[in-house]
Amino acid sequence: MTSFAVPIDLAATPACEAIIAYQSILANEAIAAAAAIGGDRRNVAILAVISANWLNADWHAPQRARLHGDDIARSHTETLLANIPHRAGLVTAIDAHSVTLDWLGSVLSHRTTTLGVEHFGQTGTINDLYAHFGIGAQAIETATRSFTGRRA
Secondary structure, three states: OOOOEEEEEOOOOOOOOEEEEEEHHHHHHHHHHHHHHHOOOOOEEEEEEOOHHHHHHHHHHHHHHHHOOOOOOOOHHHHHHOOOOOOOEEEEEEEEEOHHHHOHHHHOOOEEEEEEEOOOOOOOOHHHHHHHHOOOHHHHHHHHHHHHOOOO
């Protein structure tokens, strides 16, 4: 099976409160946000999305199969998220349009906050653009903390 998403730290426990799913260059920001929240606890899972397009297609194929009677069809995404408690929140972060990953919340009905670029044409330093669009480590941490109930 080809993997379109890699669980960096998806060792879900009953204490898991949030998942940070990111794509592309936001790896450092996602990992920093999880570290700031989780510390030595394992209550924040991280999911690296290699290709949102392929992962989405992989999710839709079993859905269509189930509509045609294949009750055991299951996508890679469903398998990855299966052990995440339903009460856990999902934060998606991408340096592209935020809708690129927002569908992940629909896979198993996790509450979702999407972070990404919603307007195009801005220029500036990476830090300026991350601040403008709210996709830096602090923004990811803040969005994730909205699910964990703890403030910085």
